[in-house]
Each structure stands twice: as C-alpha cells, then as structure tokens.
Amino acid sequence: DAKTTQPPSMDCAEGRAANLPCNHSTISGNEYVYWYRQIHSQGPQYIIHGLKNNETNEMASLIITEDRKSSTLILPHATLRDTAVYYCIVRNRGGGADGLTFGKGTHLIIQP
Amino acid sequence: NAGVTQTPKFQVLKTGQSMTLQCAQDMNHEYMSWYRQDPGMGLRLIHYSVGAGITDQGEVPNGYNVSRSTTEDFPLRLLSAAPSQTSVYFCASSPDRARNEQYFGPGTRLTVT
Numbered sequence: 001d002a003k004t005t006q007p008p009s010m011d012c013a014e015g016r017a018a019n020l021p022c023n024h025s026t027i028s029g030n031e032y033v034y035w036y037r038q039i040h041s042q043g044p045q046y047i048i049h050g051l052k053n054n055e056t057n058e059m060a061s062l063i064i065t066e067d068r069k070s071s072t073l074i075l076p077h078a079t080l081r082d083t084a085v086y087y088c089i090v091r092n093r094g095g096g097a098d099g100l101t102f103g104k105g106t107h108l109i110i111q112p
Numbered sequence: 113n114a115g116v117t118q119t120p121k122f123q124v125l126k127t128g129q130s131m132t133l134q135c136a137q138d139m140n141h142e143y144m145s146w147y148r149q150d151p152g153m154g155l156r157l158i159h160y161s162v163g164a165g166i167t168d169q170g171e172v173p174n175g176y177n178v179s180r181s182t183t184e185d186f187p188l189r190l191l192s193a194a195p196s197q198t199s200v201y202f203c204a205s206s207p208d209r210a211r212n213e214q215y216f217g218p219g220t221r222l223t224v225t
Contacts, residue, residue: 032212034212034213041219042218042219043116043202043204043216043217043218043219044155044202044204044214044216045216046213046214046215049212049213091210091212092210093210093212094210099145099147099155099156099157099160099170099171100155100211100212100214101154102154102155103154104154
C-alpha cells in the first residue's frame with residue numbers, strides 16, 4: 001500500500017469547513033483513498049473513499065487531485081463532535097488479508 | 113441495526129486468568145477481525161475471519177484464540193492473560209472481501225495486573 005503523509009494536527013472553528021490534506025505521491029493506478037476517523041475512546045469510523053473522481057456523502061466530501069498524488073477531506077460545517085483523529089489510508093481495491101494500517105493521522109480540534 | 117457490539121466495555125484481569133471478549137454483528141458481514149490498540153500506537157490486527165468456520169492469524173496472534181461458528185459472532189479468547197495484553201480491543205466487520213470498508217465496535221478496555 002502507498003505511504004501517506006498528513007499534518008499531525010489542525011484547528012478549525014465550529015461551523016466552518018474543515019479541510020484535511022493527505023499526500024500520497026506514490027499511489028498506483030488501482031489504489032483507492034480511504035478516510036477513517038477515531039473519536040477519543042471510540043472505535044474507528046469509516047468516512048468515505050474514492051479513486052479519482054470527487055466523492056460526497058452525508059458525512060464529508062473527498063477531493064482527489066487530477067494526478068492523484070494528494071487529496072483533501074472536507075467536513076463542510078464542522079461541529080465539536082467532529083474533534084477526532086482523521087486517517088488517510090491508501091489501499092488496493094482488492095484489499096488483502098492484512099489489516100488496515102492506520103498511521104498517525106491528523107488530530108483535528110474543533111474550536112467553539 | 114445495532115452494528116458491531118462488544119462486551120464487556122471494561123475488564124480487569126489478574127495475570128494467568130483467562131477470559132473471552134465477545135463480538136457480534138447484525139449486518140450479515142462475512143469478514144470479521146480483531147485489533148488491539150496500545151497508547152500512542154496504531155491498530156494491530158490479531159486474528160480475522162472471512163466467513164463461518166474460517167479463521168486466520170494477523171500481525172500479533174500470540175496469546176489469543178478465535179473461532180467463528182456463526183456469521184454473527186467472533187469471540188476472542190485470552191488463554192492466560194499477561195500484562196503485555198493490557199490494551200483496548202476493537203472488533204470490526206466488513207461487507208466485502210476487500211475489507212477496505214470496516215465497521216468497528218466500541219471497544220473493550222482490558223487491564224491485566
């Protein structure tokens with residue numbers, strides 16, 4: 001799986017859009033970008049995934065650059081409950097027997 | 113749907129004791145797995161199952177046993193607890209064989225003294 005790089009922490013004001021970047025410059029053509037988050041003391045939560053087109057669901061939007069070397073997760077109207085560690089994971093769509101590899105992620109803190 | 117449920121939420125064991133951590137899911141997912149998370153570290157895969165009757169080892173299987181007699185349940189057994197097994201344990205399930213979209217339970221916080 002391709003390596004990802006994320007900033008260790010970010011702040012965002014409540015009600016504003018939170019934009020979380022992820023670099024994955026070694027991504028290969030059949031690898032997808034997945035985002036998870038882990039709220040303190042809870043299990044990780046799947047958010048969204050994409051290949052090359054922008055994706056949106058009820059939780060977030062995912063913007064992937066045309067060269068696919070980076071992506072941004074957007075939480076459109078951040079609330080205090082969005083404070084969590086956000087993980088960007090690159091995986092082959094076929095997956096594998098190995099578990100998900102969560103790096104250090106970005107600790108997003110939503111400020112009131 | 114309740115999703116993935118785990119019991120107990122908290123447990124304290126003495127060294128050498130055994131116990132079973134329960135995990136159940138009501139989403140009819142074929143794939144289930146167990147992870148442990150230690151402070152400041154990522155999740156590490158202990159065991160996984162691709163369907164009833166089939167289990168396999170993950171990255172850190174020593175000291176743990178699993179079985180999968182039904183689609184819904186995937187218990188994790190600690191045979192003889194050690195302080196090194198103090199951790200938070202998460203169970204997860206996935207609707208597809210790729211296992212890239214996994215749904216996690218709330219976790220069991222285990223302390224071994």
